[in-house]
Amino acid sequence: MMEPDDAHKACLKQKADLQRLDLQWRRCARGEESTKLEQTVLDGLESPPEIKELEIDGYSGRECARWMQNHVGGGVQRLPYLPFLRVMKLYEFPNLKHLDGLAELPCLEELELWKMPSLESISGGPFPSLVKLVMWKLPSMGEVWMVAEKSMPDGCNNCTPHLGQVLTVGSCVSNVDISDCPKLEVKPYLPLSLQHLELYRSNEQLLQSPCECNGSASSFSDFSHLKKLLLRGITGCGRGWELLQHMTALESLRILDCDELTELPECFWSLDSLQYLQVSGCSAICMLPESLGELQSLQQLAIMQCKKPKWSSTISGSSHIPPGAPYNPVQCISRIAPTAGRAPLSTPTRNFWVVGVDSPSRIHVRLTSLEELLIWDCPGIKSLPEGIKGLTSLRKLVVWDCPDLHRRCKRRKGEDWHLISHIPALILS
Numbered sequence: 001m002m003e004p005d006d007a008h009k010a011c012l013k014q015k016a017d018l019q020r021l022d023l024q025w026r027r028c029a030r031g032e033e034s035t036k037l038e039q040t041v042l043d044g045l046e047s048p049p050e051i052k053e054l055e056i057d058g059y060s061g062r063e064c065a066r067w068m069q070n071h072v073g074g075g076v077q078r079l080p081y082l083p084f085l086r087v088m089k090l091y092e093f094p095n096l097k098h099l100d101g102l103a104e105l106p107c108l109e110e111l112e113l114w115k116m117p118s119l120e121s122i123s124g125g126p127f128p129s130l131v132k133l134v135m136w137k138l139p140s141m142g143e144v145w146m147v148a149e150k151s152m153p154d155g156c157n158n159c160t161p162h163l164g165q166v167l168t169v170g171s172c173v174s175n176v177d178i179s180d181c182p183k184l185e186v187k188p189y190l191p192l193s194l195q196h197l198e199l200y201r202s203n204e205q206l207l208q209s210p211c212e213c214n215g216s217a218s219s220f221s222d223f224s225h226l227k228k229l230l231l232r233g234i235t236g237c238g239r240g241w242e243l244l245q246h247m248t249a250l251e252s253l254r255i256l257d258c259d260e261l262t263e264l265p266e267c268f269w270s271l272d273s274l275q276y277l278q279v280s281g282c283s284a285i286c287m288l289p290e291s292l293g294e295l296q297s298l299q300q301l302a303i304m305q306c307k308k309p310k311w312s313s314t315i316s317g318s319s320h321i322p323p324g325a326p327y328n329p330v331q332c333i334s335r336i337a338p339t340a341g342r343a344p345l346s347t348p349t350r351n352f353w354v355v356g357v358d359s360p361s362r363i364h365v366r367l368t369s370l371e372e373l374l375i376w377d378c379p380g381i382k383s384l385p386e387g388i389k390g391l392t393s394l395r396k397l398v399v400w401d402c403p404d405l406h407r408r409c410k411r412r413k414g415e416d417w418h419l420i421s422h423i424p425a426l427i428l429s
Helices: 004-010 032-044 242-246 266-270 290-294 386-390 403-408
Strands: 020-024 053-057 087-091 098-102 110-114 121-127 132-136 143-148 166-169 175-179 185-187 196-200 228-232 252-256 276-280 300-304 313-315 351-355 363-365 372-376 396-400 425-428
Touching: 004 032, 121 143, 242 266
Parallel strands: 020 053, 053 087, 087 110, 098 121, 110 132, 121 166, 132 175, 143 166, 143 185, 175 196, 196 228, 228 252, 252 276, 276 300, 351 372, 372 396, 396 425
Antiparallel strands: none
C-alpha cells in the first residue's frame, strides 16, 4: 500500500495535462489502522483541477477526500475546484457512511455510486450539467433530497431536508438508474427532466406521488420528458404507483420480476403515449386493469411467465415479430397474452402473440386485420376459438409447446382443422 508521504510526493495536483485519474485499492481484509491510512493517502492524491474523469475503486476510508468536498478547494473568488470534471465513478467503499458536501462540479455529466453497503446519505452540488445518475447496491441509503438548482419545494413545512443534506442537480438529468436500494426514498420526487428511468429491487415509495404537505400534494408538472421506464423486482403490491399517472409521454413500460405485485395500477388510463407494455415474471398478478383497454397508442403487449391467473378474454394488440422468431423465442420482442375477463383492447393489430398463459378456458379473437398468430407455451389452451375462421387476413399460425392444441390443429385430421384451413402457413411444434 502507498504511504502518505509517497502520495504527496506524487504531486498529482500539479500534473496539468492529466485528463483521467483512476485510483484503485486492493480488496482485502483491513483493520482500523489500515482504514485511516487509506484516508490519509487519498487526501494526498489530490487531483489536478483540469481533470475530466475521476474513478475511485475499493477505498475503505470512512470519509471521502477533503479535496472532494466544498469546504476545501473553493479557490480564488470561490471558483469550483474541479471546473472541468465530467465523469465521477465511485466503486466499493465498504466503510463510507456519509458522502456529503461534494464540491460544486459545474461540468459534471455522470455520477455513479456502486456497492457501498454502509452509505446512508449523499449531498453536494450544484451539478447543473448532470445528465446521468447511477446508484447501485446501496442497501443502507435512506432519504435523499434531490432538487433542481436554486429551487426548493414550496409549502413543505413538515417535510424539508436537514441543512446540508441536499443533492442539488440541474434540469438536464435525463437518465436515472437505481438498483438494489431497498430503503432509498427520493424527495420531494424524482427529477422532472427524466427521459429514461430504471428501478431494480428498490422501494415502492419511488413510484408514489410527491409528499403531501399541509393536506395537499405538492404541485409539479407532468413527467413530460420520460419515454422509457423499467421496473424490476420492485417491492410492494402495486397499489402505490400513483406517479405513473403523471408520465403522460411514456412510450415504453417494462415490469419484470415483481413477485409481490398483485395487480397493475388503474392509472394506466393516463398513459396516452404508451406503445410497448411488458409484464414478465410477476407470479402474483391475478388480472390486468380494465383501463388497459384505453391505451389507444399501444402497439406491443407482452405478458410472460405470469402463471397464477386463469385468464379468459378478448385479445388485441399490435407488434412486429422479428424474422425467425418462432424458432428463437428468447429473442422475441413481443409476446402477448389475454386479460382476465376484461373489456377488449381497441388497438388495431397485425401480429399477436399468446405466451405462457397457464389455463385459459377459451380465447375470443376479434382481430380482423390480424396477419400472424403465435401461441407459445400455453398448455392450458385446449382448442381454438370459432372466431378464428373469420380472420381472413391471417397468413401465418404457429402453435408452440401446446400439446392438446397441436393435436387439434393437425392438417386435415385435427378437430380444429376446419377453422384454420384457410391459413397459408401453418407451423406446429
